[in-house]
Amino acid sequence: MNFNILLVEPDYKNKYPPLGLMKISAYHKLKGDNVTFNKGCSKELKKKRWDRIYITTLFSFYFDQTVKTINYYKRSVKRSKNFLVGGILATTMYDEIIKETGIIPFKGLLNKPGNLGNDDIIVDNLTPDYDMLETIDYIYPTNSAYISYMTRGCCNHCDFCAVPQLEPEYINHISIKEQVKEVDARYGEKRNLLLMDNNVLASNKFDKIIDEIIDLGFYNGATYIEPNYLELYYKRLKSYRNDKIAEYKLKDILKIFPEKRIKNQNIRDEFIGCVEEFGLLDELNVKYGKLFATRFKKAYQKLLPIYEKYRNTIPKQRYVDFNQGIDARLLTPHKMKRLSEINIKPLRIAFDNIKLKKQYIEKIHLASRYGIRELSNYVLYNYLDKPEDLYDRLKINIKLNEELGLKIFSFPMKYIPVNAKDRSHIGTHWNRKYLRTVQAILNVTHGAVMPRRDFFEKAFGRNIYEFNKLLIMPEDYVYYRMYCEDKGLVRAWNNKLQSLKSSLNGDYEEAMKYIYKNKFRNLPEMFIDKDIMNFLNHYKNRVALSDYRNWKELRK
Numbered sequence: 001m002n003f004n005i006l007l008v009e010p011d012y013k014n015k016y017p018p019l020g021l022m023k024i025s026a027y028h029k030l031k032g033d034n035v036t037f038n039k040g041c042s043k044e045l046k047k048k049r050w051d052r053i054y055i056t057t058l059f060s061f062y063f064d065q066t067v068k069t070i071n072y073y074k075r076s077v078k079r080s081k082n083f084l085v086g087g088i089l090a091t092t093m094y095d096e097i098i099k100e101t102g103i104i105p106f107k108g109l110l111n112k113p114g115n116l117g118n119d120d121i122i123v124d125n126l127t128p129d130y131d132m133l134e135t136i137d138y139i140y141p142t143n144s145a146y147i148s149y150m151t152r153g154c155c156n157h158c159d160f161c162a163v164p165q166l167e168p169e170y171i172n173h174i175s176i177k178e179q180v181k182e183v184d185a186r187y188g189e190k191r192n193l194l195l196m197d198n199n200v201l202a203s204n205k206f207d208k209i210i211d212e213i214i215d216l217g218f219y220n221g222a223t224y225i226e227p228n229y230l231e232l233y234y235k236r237l238k239s240y241r242n243d244k245i246a247e248y249k250l251k252d253i254l255k256i257f258p259e260k261r262i263k264n265q266n267i268r269d270e271f272i273g274c275v276e277e278f279g280l281l282d283e284l285n286v287k288y289g290k291l292f293a294t295r296f297k298k299a300y301q302k303l304l305p306i307y308e309k310y311r312n313t314i315p316k317q318r319y320v321d322f323n324q325g326i327d328a329r330l331l332t333p334h335k336m337k338r339l340s341e342i343n344i345k346p347l348r349i350a351f352d353n354i355k356l357k358k359q360y361i362e363k364i365h366l367a368s369r370y371g372i373r374e375l376s377n378y379v380l381y382n383y384l385d386k387p388e389d390l391y392d393r394l395k396i397n398i399k400l401n402e403e404l405g406l407k408i409f410s411f412p413m414k415y416i417p418v419n420a421k422d423r424s425h426i427g428t429h430w431n432r433k434y435l436r437t438v439q440a441i442l443n444v445t446h447g448a449v450m451p452r453r454d455f456f457e458k459a460f461g462r463n464i465y466e467f468n469k470l471l472i473m474p475e476d477y478v479y480y481r482m483y484c485e486d487k488g489l490v491r492a493w494n495n496k497l498q499s500l501k502s503s504l505n506g507d508y509e510e511a512m513k514y515i516y517k518n519k520f521r522n523l524p525e526m527f528i529d530k531d532i533m534n535f536l537n538h539y540k541n542r543v544a545l546s547d548y549r550n551w552k553e554l555r556k
Helices: 019-030 043-047 060-073 088-092 094-101 130-135 177-187 206-215 229-239 244-261 265-277 283-288 292-310 333-339 354-369 387-404 432-444 453-460 464-471 475-479 481-486 489-502 507-517 530-540 545-555
Strands: 004-009 034-039 052-057 083-087 145-148 192-195 320-322 374-381 407-414
Touching: 004 019, 004 060, 019 034, 019 052, 019 130, 034 130, 043 060, 052 060, 052 088, 060 088, 060 094, 083 088, 088 094, 130 177, 130 244, 145 177, 206 333, 229 244, 229 292, 244 265, 244 292, 265 292, 333 354, 354 387, 374 387, 387 407, 387 432, 387 453, 387 464, 407 432, 432 453, 432 464, 432 475, 432 507, 453 464, 475 481, 475 489, 481 489, 481 545, 489 507, 489 530, 507 530
Parallel strands: 004 034, 004 052, 052 083, 145 192, 192 320, 374 407
Antiparallel strands: none
16 A cells, blocks of 8 residues: 655755655655655645644744644644644754644654664665655755755763754765665666765775775766766656656756757757657646657657767866764864875865864874865854954864865854754853844854955955954944945944944943844834944944945946
8 A cells, every 4th residue: 555745845045955755855765655745834735634734843943833833733644643743843852842842853863774664774875865855946046956864963061062962873885886876776876975974084994995985986086977868768768657756857958958958950850850850848738747758769769869969068077065063172183184095075174173283283284285175164153252262263274275185164153952943042151142143143144254354354354353343343344334335334334333443431332232232123223322323323224225226236
């Protein structure tokens, strides 16, 4: 008996697809079940009665959105015991999920036989179902990559991390050779390798991991040519007549390929003529999928040579990305040499604590010696650090870029406790205004701190004095910096700031009480000193977008 399975990811924005759901989808398809994947809440899907529903969870600050999604679907399953919630939030906020939804979540990984049924299948070891992602409109930014783990867990137990709860046992090596072969056969060879390991350097089988990555074709200098998708999806269509994804992909190729790739008008007409001759894109055929496999089989031999000649065969560099970063404390010269043997880009090294400054700088020099030029580092802030610590760590990377000729992109990561239900946490040495300013800067730079000194100094200041001033600057003056400087708004604000600082009445300290709270609506103006209120008006007044856009047009 085939069961109807619904997989749901709450409708938050995320870069990486839900790997757990992709493996659960593979499990149920292996069982012959009908699987539907959806992102968010759907009235149509809610009305149906499902044999089993799975909802994945991510970070704790999506708590309200996740609870809403669980409660939305929980009566759409035939038997309540078949409503399963798992993932990071389900593990770290287990009791809270029960309290808010009445659902008992699944903790940890699906890494034991029989987690989902009376069988010996270990779901976490299955090849993810990449087809699942083709059934929704949402596009995950990460594409054309094998997504996997080659280790599990972490030897560290950092207070700010959820890994010890989610993956308490460290596993030194998980081979992905067979998984890659399966992906190649069914979905086509992928360009990149995205590894989600939490601490790969802790493995006592690190050399074996690197050897396997090289054997998989990700050695230094490796290139990739995208597969012949017409051939790939035709083979799938022959093997599985009801392969809807293969049919969808082939129709997509038939629509787009001629105009996009075939420049010769005669050849283009020949390709389109063949598609029309066999009615491969007839409206009725597209709508109901009738006879498509039979018709395509007849057209295939005519279409294949043209597709092969004009498809994209330009070699592209392929890369390995240990996306969660590596631990600088465990990075030895031998391990750096091994990393340099694979096409790693970027090398991600965390720089979470200014106390690790000397060690971090040593490891960047080590990377440079082994020819690794492009790096990225995660910079935790709003934890136990001070704002000055964040600035110093970012500036260290600017200096290293200039000294060694590298490209280090920094990604400041705001600390939020693993059980926080929103993003409002404020660290001991931080306040709401400081955090909003850093976020405003990162919004402009799209989350990254660029390697060039001129970009960095414009965004964060030339020195710690300028950075501290930026931290208390009105948010719009930070975000629309050049416009506000050109219009004299920044100068006027700074003049009032200096005036308050020179006051002997404690006006500056009084003004900071309001600024640190970053709440400027409904200020009790009648109780605020006139000079202070004139200063605070800079925070109340917003830049008119129409004026800003007109200014930008005039500057072109």
